[in-house]
Amino acid sequence: MKLGNIAKVTFLRRIRDKQELLTSIFLPLLLIIILGTALQGNFSAGQLGDIPVAYFSEDSGPGGEAFEDFLEEEEIEQWLRIVPVDSFDQGLALVDQRETLSFIYLPEDYSESISRGEKGTIEIRDAGLSELLPSIVNNIVRSYTQGGNLMMALLAMEDTSLNEMEGDSSDSISGVMGEGAEGNPRDSFITRNTLDGREEQITGLDYYAVTMLVMFIMWGIFSGAQSLTEDLFTPMKTRIYTAPIGKINYFLGKSIGVFGTFILQILIIIFFTKWVYGVQWGESLWPIFAISVMLSFVAISIGIAIGLLAPSENASATIINGFVVISTFVAGGFFPLEIESTLFRVLRNLSPNYHAQQGIFNVVYGGSGGVIGESILRLLAISLVILVIGFYQGRRKVREDF
Amino acid sequence: MTVQIQDLVKRYGEDLAIDHLSLKIVPGEIFGLLGPNGAGKTTLINSMLGLTKVQGGEIQLFEKNLNIYYDQIKKDVGVVPQELAIYEDLTAYENVDLFAGLYGLKGKDKKEKVEEALAFVGLLERKKQFPKKFSGGMKRRLNIAMAIVHQPKLVIMDEPTVGIDPQSRNQILESVRILNQRGITIIYTSHYMEEVEGIASNIGIMDKGRIIALGTNKELKELIDFEERGSFTVEKPGPELQEAIEKIPTVNNISLSEDHLSVWWKKGDSPIGEIVKIITDQGYTLRGVTVKEPNLEQVFLTLTGKSLRDD
Numbered sequence: 001m002k003l004g005n006i007a008k009v010t011f012l013r014r015i016r017d018k019q020e021l022l023t024s025i026f027l028p029l030l031l032i033i034i035l036g037t038a039l040q041g042n043f044s045a046g047q048l049g050d051i052p053v054a055y056f057s058e059d060s061g062p063g064g065e066a067f068e069d070f071l072e073e074e075e076i077e078q079w080l081r082i083v084p085v086d087s088f089d090q091g092l093a094l095v096d097q098r099e100t101l102s103f104i105y106l107p108e109d110y111s112e113s114i115s116r117g118e119k120g121t122i123e124i125r126d127a128g129l130s131e132l133l134p135s136i137v138n139n140i141v142r143s144y145t146q147g148g149n150l151m152m153a154l155l156a157m158e159d160t161s162l163n164e165m166e167g168d169s170s171d172s173i174s175g176v177m178g179e180g181a182e183g184n185p186r187d188s189f190i191t192r193n194t195l196d197g198r199e200e201q202i203t204g205l206d207y208y209a210v211t212m213l214v215m216f217i218m219w220g221i222f223s224g225a226q227s228l229t230e231d232l233f234t235p236m237k238t239r240i241y242t243a244p245i246g247k248i249n250y251f252l253g254k255s256i257g258v259f260g261t262f263i264l265q266i267l268i269i270i271f272f273t274k275w276v277y278g279v280q281w282g283e284s285l286w287p288i289f290a291i292s293v294m295l296s297f298v299a300i301s302i303g304i305a306i307g308l309l310a311p312s313e314n315a316s317a318t319i320i321n322g323f324v325v326i327s328t329f330v331a332g333g334f335f336p337l338e339i340e341s342t343l344f345r346v347l348r349n350l351s352p353n354y355h356a357q358q359g360i361f362n363v364v365y366g367g368s369g370g371v372i373g374e375s376i377l378r379l380l381a382i383s384l385v386i387l388v389i390g391f392y393q394g395r396r397k398v399r400e401d402f
Numbered sequence: 403m404t405v406q407i408q409d410l411v412k413r414y415g416e417d418l419a420i421d422h423l424s425l426k427i428v429p430g431e432i433f434g435l436l437g438p439n440g441a442g443k444t445t446l447i448n449s450m451l452g453l454t455k456v457q458g459g460e461i462q463l464f465e466k467n468l469n470i471y472y473d474q475i476k477k478d479v480g481v482v483p484q485e486l487a488i489y490e491d492l493t494a495y496e497n498v499d500l501f502a503g504l505y506g507l508k509g510k511d512k513k514e515k516v517e518e519a520l521a522f523v524g525l526l527e528r529k530k531q532f533p534k535k536f537s538g539g540m541k542r543r544l545n546i547a548m549a550i551v552h553q554p555k556l557v558i559m560d561e562p563t564v565g566i567d568p569q570s571r572n573q574i575l576e577s578v579r580i581l582n583q584r585g586i587t588i589i590y591t592s593h594y595m596e597e598v599e600g601i602a603s604n605i606g607i608m609d610k611g612r613i614i615a616l617g618t619n620k621e622l623k624e625l626i627d628f629e630e631r632g633s634f635t636v637e638k639p640g641p642e643l644q645e646a647i648e649k650i651p652t653v654n655n656i657s658l659s660e661d662h663l664s665v666w667w668k669k670g671d672s673p674i675g676e677i678v679k680i681i682t683d684q685g686y687t688l689r690g691v692t693v694k695e696p697n698l699e700q701v702f703l704t705l706t707g708k709s710l711r712d713d
Contacts, residue, residue, distance in 0.1 A: 005503035013491050235485035239548065242451045243504040244476040 002245045003253040010227055010257025015264070020223050024265045028216040029272055035212070036205030036277070039335065051133050052100040054091040055082045061111025063120060079136060095125055102126040102137045133336075138365065209279040210364070211333040213269050214356045217262060217295045218327060221303045222320045224258045228300070229307030229316070255300050262296035282364040287372050291359040294379040298352045301383035305390025327351040355379050403465060404429045404556055404587040405450065411458035412445055412611075419445040420456070421611035427589065427604070429555075432582050434602030435591040436698075438706055442611040443591050444484075447558055450589075451481060464555065477505060480549035484560040484591075486541050487548070488533050494520060494544055495529040498551050505552035519551040523577060539570020546577065550586075557581060558589045563597065575601055595698045605698070609706045622701045629654060629700075632674055634663040635690040636681055646680045653677075 085091045091103040105123040114120035273279040310316035331353035359375025405427035412420035427433045437443045448454040461468040498516045520526040523543035563571045607615040652671035
């Protein structure tokens with residue numbers, strides 16, 4: 001298969017390139033450990049804490065009370081600054097006005113639902129200012145709802161004592177019955193499930209493992225673009241164009257080869273940081289792979305587009321350098337950013353890094369599946385738009401080349 | 403006919419790069435294409451390869467219209483670009499193997515043809531080496547192997563011997579002859595006139611987008627009235643000798659140096675006898691005489707008014 005020949009050769013050439021290997025694999029691993037260690041202070045409760053969160057509860061039952069007690073826990077207060085409001089609309093208004101980052105709402109039937117053994121839902125709205133801080137809020141609430149729902153359901157079963165659950169193999173129940181089983185059962189699960197535990201607390205390493213993975217996939221545009229379009233700038237162009245392989249097949253083969261090296265890079269970074277640095281990548285790696293693969297697709301699309309549109313290799317390198325740095329910066333890739341400006345939000349929404357980071361943080365810190373899917377779809381949309389523009393302009397360039 | 407071009411026109415904006423050019427190349431010949439820089443050689447080759455759109459005329463390769471049967475025609479053409487078109491980070495084998503694959507060769511057949519091509523250019527023993535370790539000549543040979551691995555019917559070689567040592571050049575020229583003996587038609591462009599004179603069975607001289615002369619080496623030399631040059635070895639020839647020789651009616655030009663006297667005359671009107679008499683009459687000792695035949699360089703210079711290597 002002609003396409004396979006191109007893909008194989010592209011892959012081989014990229015993995016033989018020592019500088020490429022250094023840049024795409026060793027450098028991110030080094031930066032993750034350096035930034036993650038040096039900037040660890042940015043990820044303590046002291047630095048990230050005091051997240052303003054509006055709170056309104058319409059539930060007067062034990063579930064609501066328990067949740068309020070939970071929010072008043074000292075460990076939670078390190079992270080969240082709860083702003084009680086008098087109505088649902090007022091909570092939304094505070095979020096809209098950027099006075100609080102999130103709004104937590106307990107519906108009237110929360111206690112009743114969980115006492116019936118049904119799923120109790122706590123609603124969270126956020127302003128979409130960043131992916132990191134809402135993830136923390138989500139994570140804190142999730143830690144309560146997972147344990148709380150179960151607890152209340154258990155309490156609703158009159159003849160069930162907590163001690164009887166001690167031998168259960170379920171993760172949630174063993175979490176509930178963890179270190180505080182002798183005392184107040186609610187205290188025990190709160191303690192076990194707050195961000196205080198190493199398993200749940202975000203560290204600098206966790207943060208930079210995500211942002212550096214994303215940034216270096218994007219840096220792959222540079223070498224990817226070079227790999228994809230290098231023949232257009234060399235005498236190889238004549239040889240390739242006169243060979244019986246269509247231009248689409250040729251670029252597809254090149255893209256598959258580049259894509260293969262991206263996958264290798266992603267796997268090495270994720271598994272190395274997981275096993276050697278102890279980075280949290282969440283319970284399932286598949287969604288992270290999916291997002292990373294989509295981002296690779298975006299990077300390749302941008303690489304093709306810039307390679308085809310740029311007048312020279314130097315111009316292409318300059319455009320890519322600028323693009324990746326800005327895209328990483330606005331996404332908070334170098335350090336977490338909370339800037340409330342329309343321009344900034346527009347720029348950030350245009351940044352592929354942002355959508356990928358948002359998706360991955362949601363996977364790792366238990367955000368909604370909707371956000372993850374949305375991130376993937378946005379990345380797909382970005383890459384398709386770029387590919388269409390790139391190929392349209394590229395065809396004109398190829399025609400004018402000789 | 404391997405190549406048949408009829409009334410080809412190619413413009414770049416207002417500039418006419420190919421000016422109503424017609425050309426025929428028969429199967430099995432080595433066609434030498436000569437022309438000064440900017441004559442339109444590369445444009446003509448690119449047109450034959452379907453790399454550039456032309457504004458008029460028709461190109462047929464292997465009796466098929468290039469525009470209609472482009473994909474089919476591509477499979478029977480091999481290209482040796484002027485600049486090296488090889489991947490330095492692939493081994494010699496991998497480089498050739500890639501193009502064997504692109505031309506549809508597979509499995510055992512592919513392996514055999516790749517090794518055959520490498521052996522043909524003398525690189526089989528170095529098949530596992532990377533070209534970055536190769537000499538200029540070896541890279542040029544690899545450049546050729548990549549173009550012939552699929553055993554094309556027509557090979558277009560654009561200055562394949564640029565910048566290499568004489569030994570490698572001879573090797574390449576020999577391989578061109580062998581390819582031709584195998585029945586492959588070759589279009590060969592070069593700045594080295596003597597190469598084209600030595601290997602081409604037919605030569606076209608291009609200038610300003612047109613073929614201004616076409617024929618065998620001999621036919622081209624007969625196209626114009628040539629001068630011949632005689633070189634007389636005489637110790638310290640003086641001005642009186644020059645004056646006397648200049649008076650001979652068939653002598654066109656004369657120049658003196660420390661121990662040489664160069665005289666130009668119209669072909670067929672040799673004044674050698676008269677010159678020898680004048681030299682001896684004036685008491686000089688004549689140590690030798692050589693007469694230089696006209697070469698292709700002179701044909702080229704006369705027809706185009708430019709030297710082939712004036713860049």
